[in-house]
Amino acid sequence: MNIKLLVCDIDGTLIPYTKECISDSLKEAFNQVKAKGIEILIATGRHYSFVHKSLFTDINPDYLVTINGACLVDKDGNVIESHPISEKNLYDIWNLCKENDIGLGFKFKEGVVGYHNYKKFYEGYVGDNDYGDAVFENPKDEDFHIKHGMPLGIFLIGDENIIETFRDKIPDLFLTWSYKNGFDVYPLGFSKANAIETVLKMNNLTWDDVMSFGDAGNDIEMLHLAKVGVAMGNARPEVQKEADFVTTSVDEDGIVFALKHYNII
Numbered sequence: 001m002n003i004k005l006l007v008c009d010i011d012g013t014l015i016p017y018t019k020e021c022i023s024d025s026l027k028e029a030f031n032q033v034k035a036k037g038i039e040i041l042i043a044t045g046r047h048y049s050f051v052h053k054s055l056f057t058d059i060n061p062d063y064l065v066t067i068n069g070a071c072l073v074d075k076d077g078n079v080i081e082s083h084p085i086s087e088k089n090l091y092d093i094w095n096l097c098k099e100n101d102i103g104l105g106f107k108f109k110e111g112v113v114g115y116h117n118y119k120k121f122y123e124g125y126v127g128d129n130d131y132g133d134a135v136f137e138n139p140k141d142e143d144f145h146i147k148h149g150m151p152l153g154i155f156l157i158g159d160e161n162i163i164e165t166f167r168d169k170i171p172d173l174f175l176t177w178s179y180k181n182g183f184d185v186y187p188l189g190f191s192k193a194n195a196i197e198t199v200l201k202m203n204n205l206t207w208d209d210v211m212s213f214g215d216a217g218n219d220i221e222m223l224h225l226a227k228v229g230v231a232m233g234n235a236r237p238e239v240q241k242e243a244d245f246v247t248t249s250v251d252e253d254g255i256v257f258a259l260k261h262y263n264i265i
């Protein structure tokens with residue numbers, strides 16, 4: 001096995017939801033990986049502004065796939081490619097959230113903008129974390145997208161049973177559970193895997209050169225396509241069944257366990 005690129009989700013994969021940094025053992029594992037010339041790509045649903053600052057020093061990723069593949073950036077945040085949602089998609093999901101009291105935020109290049117039920121959205125999306133001015137409410141006197149262009153991603157906060165009913169009402173969009181009461185939403189045809197494909201082509205690589213790690217629904221495609229797709233022990237059952245290997249949980253350094261299992265380190 002000649003792995004040349006490691007692809008890692010963040011939340012629930014690199015870092016437990018309750019923490020801000022990777023473990024010392026995982027940091028050392030990535031140092032060994034880098035020493036072997038293997039590059040590291042972070043693939044997340046997060047906006048670039050929300051990526052843990054510690055990851056840039058502890059891992060020094062070569063690329064970041066953000067907003068579920070809608071925005072591919074280099075480690076300095078320079079945009080390599082981006083894919084905004086359509087105006088129809090924006091208004092369709094916005095209206096559904098108004099009708100059902102769902103917290104709605106759109107992910108723009110400039111930051112994450114709350115469009116409906118901002119208090120619910122902010123508390124569910126940010127919690128006790130401090131992201132400065134990276135999250136703000138849609139201005140009252142204008143719609144942010146009219147001035148700044150269409151958003152790249154969507155996040156919903158609210159009753160899971162209600163949000164699940166949106167699937168049949170917005171067939172052009174893909175909903176994936178992220179955490180309790182939180183859903184990532186993105187257009188069909190764009191995903192983490194699509195953006196990873198761009199990186200592979202840029203570096204003359206194929207999926208046979210990739211080992212990927214994930215725990216959520218938006219990781220399934222990249223787990224399935226990679227030479228080795230590793231699901232975390234804390235991943236949902238539908239994610240685990242798509243993986244080549246199920247490792248230990250994120251709290252038990254599942255990435256380190258898998259790297260040793262496959263003799264990468």
